Amino acid sequence: MSAYSITEPSRRQKWIAGTLVILYALITMAPLAWIFLTGFKSPPDSISYPPKVVFTPTLEGYVNLFTTRSRQTREYLDSLGPARTWYEEIVRKREMVIAGPSKFGERFKNSVIIGFGSTFLSVFLGTLAAYGFSRFKVPLKDDLMFFILSTRMMPPIAVAIPIFLMYRSLGLSDTHLGMILLYTAVNISLAVWLLKGFIDEIPIEYEEAALIDGYTRLQAFYKVVLPQAATGIASTAIFCLIFAWNEYAFALLLTSGTAQTAPPFIPTIIGEGGLDWPAVAAGATLFLLPVLVFTILLRKHLLRGITFGAVRK
Amino acid sequence: MAEIVIRNLRKEFGSFVAVRESSFTIGDGEFFMLLGPSGCGKTTTLRMIAGLELPTAGDILLDGENVAQVPASRRDIAFVFQMFALYPHMNVRQNLAYPLKNQGMARADIRRRVDEVARILGIVSILDSGVGRLSGGDRQRVALGRAIVREPKAFLMDEPLGALDAEFREHMAEELRALHNRMNATTVYVTHDQLEAMQMGDKIVVMNHGVVEQFGTPQEIYDHPATMFVADFIGSPPMNFLRFTGTFERGATSVHLSGVDIAVPELRQEAAGREIALGVRPEHVRLSDGGAYRGCVDATEYLGTTQIVTLQCDNGTVKARIPASQHAIIGETVGLEFSTATLSLFDAGSGRALVTAANEGAFRG
Numbered sequence: 001m002s003a004y005s006i007t008e009p010s011r012r013q014k015w016i017a018g019t020l021v022i023l024y025a026l027i028t029m030a031p032l033a034w035i036f037l038t039g040f041k042s043p044p045d046s047i048s049y050p051p052k053v054v055f056t057p058t059l060e061g062y063v064n065l066f067t068t069r070s071r072q073t074r075e076y077l078d079s080l081g082p083a084r085t086w087y088e089e090i091v092r093k094r095e096m097v098i099a100g101p102s103k104f105g106e107r108f109k110n111s112v113i114i115g116f117g118s119t120f121l122s123v124f125l126g127t128l129a130a131y132g133f134s135r136f137k138v139p140l141k142d143d144l145m146f147f148i149l150s151t152r153m154m155p156p157i158a159v160a161i162p163i164f165l166m167y168r169s170l171g172l173s174d175t176h177l178g179m180i181l182l183y184t185a186v187n188i189s190l191a192v193w194l195l196k197g198f199i200d201e202i203p204i205e206y207e208e209a210a211l212i213d214g215y216t217r218l219q220a221f222y223k224v225v226l227p228q229a230a231t232g233i234a235s236t237a238i239f240c241l242i243f244a245w246n247e248y249a250f251a252l253l254l255t256s257g258t259a260q261t262a263p264p265f266i267p268t269i270i271g272e273g274g275l276d277w278p279a280v281a282a283g284a285t286l287f288l289l290p291v292l293v294f295t296i297l298l299r300k301h302l303l304r305g306i307t308f309g310a311v312r313k
Numbered sequence: 314m315a316e317i318v319i320r321n322l323r324k325e326f327g328s329f330v331a332v333r334e335s336s337f338t339i340g341d342g343e344f345f346m347l348l349g350p351s352g353c354g355k356t357t358t359l360r361m362i363a364g365l366e367l368p369t370a371g372d373i374l375l376d377g378e379n380v381a382q383v384p385a386s387r388r389d390i391a392f393v394f395q396m397f398a399l400y401p402h403m404n405v406r407q408n409l410a411y412p413l414k415n416q417g418m419a420r421a422d423i424r425r426r427v428d429e430v431a432r433i434l435g436i437v438s439i440l441d442s443g444v445g446r447l448s449g450g451d452r453q454r455v456a457l458g459r460a461i462v463r464e465p466k467a468f469l470m471d472e473p474l475g476a477l478d479a480e481f482r483e484h485m486a487e488e489l490r491a492l493h494n495r496m497n498a499t500t501v502y503v504t505h506d507q508l509e510a511m512q513m514g515d516k517i518v519v520m521n522h523g524v525v526e527q528f529g530t531p532q533e534i535y536d537h538p539a540t541m542f543v544a545d546f547i548g549s550p551p552m553n554f555l556r557f558t559g560t561f562e563r564g565a566t567s568v569h570l571s572g573v574d575i576a577v578p579e580l581r582q583e584a585a586g587r588e589i590a591l592g593v594r595p596e597h598v599r600l601s602d603g604g605a606y607r608g609c610v611d612a613t614e615y616l617g618t619t620q621i622v623t624l625q626c627d628n629g630t631v632k633a634r635i636p637a638s639q640h641a642i643i644g645e646t647v648g649l650e651f652s653t654a655t656l657s658l659f660d661a662g663s664g665r666a667l668v669t670a671a672n673e674g675a676f677r678g
Contacts, residue, residue, distance in 0.1 A: 214416065
């Protein structure tokens with residue numbers, strides 16, 4: 001028996017805590033795992049009842065995701081000769097030929113441009129604004145900060161119709177710029193508030209030291225403040241990216257072609273006789289990757305960002 | 314290096330006046346102390362000299378040039394912060410090199426200068442360490458190094474020893490003073506610690522409520538305080554005040570309190586029917602049976618070679634510093650004698666010292 005300690009959890013407490021965490025992880029990860037697995041099922045397997053947990057994996061879903069296909073007669077297929085590539089072979093088994101690439105690649109690219117573009121813009125403007133609010137005497141500072149926060153108090157979708165009409169008359173509908181501006185507008189309040197908190201925590205002496213050392217205010221900002229704020233900037237960027245990346249409603253409403261992002265596109269992947277579930281799951285899996293990678297890259301900062309200010313240094 | 318002249322300097326923050334019309338001169342090569350309790354305006358004054366705050370009014374002459382409204386980056390002044398403010402994302406060498414990089418100095422020259430400064434401060438071995446893991450003393454040395462590496466016109470230090478523990482502070486104070494003697498650089502040093510100010514300073518300015526109370530050498534300030542605030546702030550325990558109402562002529566050589574005549578330095582001004590405080594430092598009180606002025610021993614504090622005896626007298630409490638070997642028994646009534654030449658007289662209403670033969674000419678503008 002070890003001595004009783006009020007700060008150090010006992011072995012039993014640790015065991016219970018560990019079990020709870022793993023249980024919670026299993027519950028939340030199950031849908032993701034299901035999507036991941038569905039991506040490797042054949043269309044019949046994906047809709048079989050009872051659902052199949054053991055199945056023969058196939059890349060058919062991924063092939064269908066990236067291609068458009070057309071059904072052909074057996075005679076025609078025979079006349080083509082043997083399939084030249086592995087993906088052609090998969091398609092031929094369903095008595096189809098590849099007609100061309102699908103629009104998924106393009107939609108994915110749109111998501112990248114709009115997601116990262118608006119994240120960059122939000123963080124860039126947010127950092128400058130937060131620095132200004134943090135360091136300078138701004139008239140009506142508290143009111144302005146509240147105004148910025150208040151833009152978040154209403155669900156953005158409440159203004160969907162005005163924005164739709166506005167975008168139509170401004171010619172911003174279905175453009176990259178339009179979507180970047182929209183997501184930036186939604187994210188900027190979060191960015192300003194988060195970053196102001198981070199910058200407030202950076203002792204002003206660092207900048208003053210740089211000013212004394214002969215640097216200008218702007219040099220002090222990007223050589224001393226920015227490296228210090230990296231953690232805050234990184235976690236703010238993750239929050240902004242997650243929002244912009246996953247946003248569905250506005251993307252569905254305002255984009256249809258050139259600027260359509262992946263979220264409204266993926267559910268429209270139709271196979272024969274309904275949704276092509278393996279292709280949808282494959283698209284969803286690929287769609288999850290960038291945010292996952294981005295978050296893993298910045299996870300050290302993110303963790304610190306979430307717990308920021310919880311403990312005084 | 315440079316002489317710094319402060320003329321009628323004033324700083325307001327909104328309706329709050331942090332510094333009121335302050336004037337003093339910091340001589341070339343002086344180790345100059347800005348002393349006062351917290352909130353007295355000493356740090357604001359220092360920050361105005363640095364250019365981190367711009368004065369509301371008044372002049373700051375740096376080598377004859379008025380820099381009051383010039384930004385910090387163009388003043389060529391170094392500043393040592395209380396929390397050191399070492400750039401946390403750089404190692405020691407980069408911290409030291411940072412002020413030089415901005416001047417466009419060649420890489421080899423920077424390296425040579427940084428190495429030289431590191432040698433002076435004894436921090437060669439930590440040059441490549443990050444600043445996060447340094448001890449307080451090493452941080453202090455790096456902060457000093459970053460200041461001296463540039464060879465600026467003056468060093469400004471804002472309670473640089475405040476973040477160190479007591480034992481180490483003593484050591485750093487000596488190191489700082491030795492460094493100053495070696496470089497002979499004009500240094501302005503802010504502190505609230507009167508011992509530190511006395512120990513290190515060539516000159517001291519004592520501030521209170523944004524006003525310069527007195528400006529002079531440590532001896533002048535200790536021996537001839539210009540105000541009751543200074544007398545009370547400097548010295549531990551502080552100066553005793555015996556309050557009485559008196560009238561005296563110019564040229565008087567004694568004051569009359571509680572039926573006893575006490576000899577004082579010859580007065581060079583008159584005072585009529587005002588409340589007066591007779592100021593006497595604890596070490597200038599002697600306990601003797603022959604003393605006509607009596608007090609009752611209230612408490613004693615043993616300090617090794619000396620002891621502090623607290624006495625209750627008709628005109629207030631008096632603390633006396635006497636040899637530890639002398640007996641003082643609590644409850645006993647003893648006679649007090651004061652060394653005449655060291656006594657000060659204050660107008661208790663305004664708090665200002667009355668001019669006597671002892672302090673005449675001791676107060677600077």
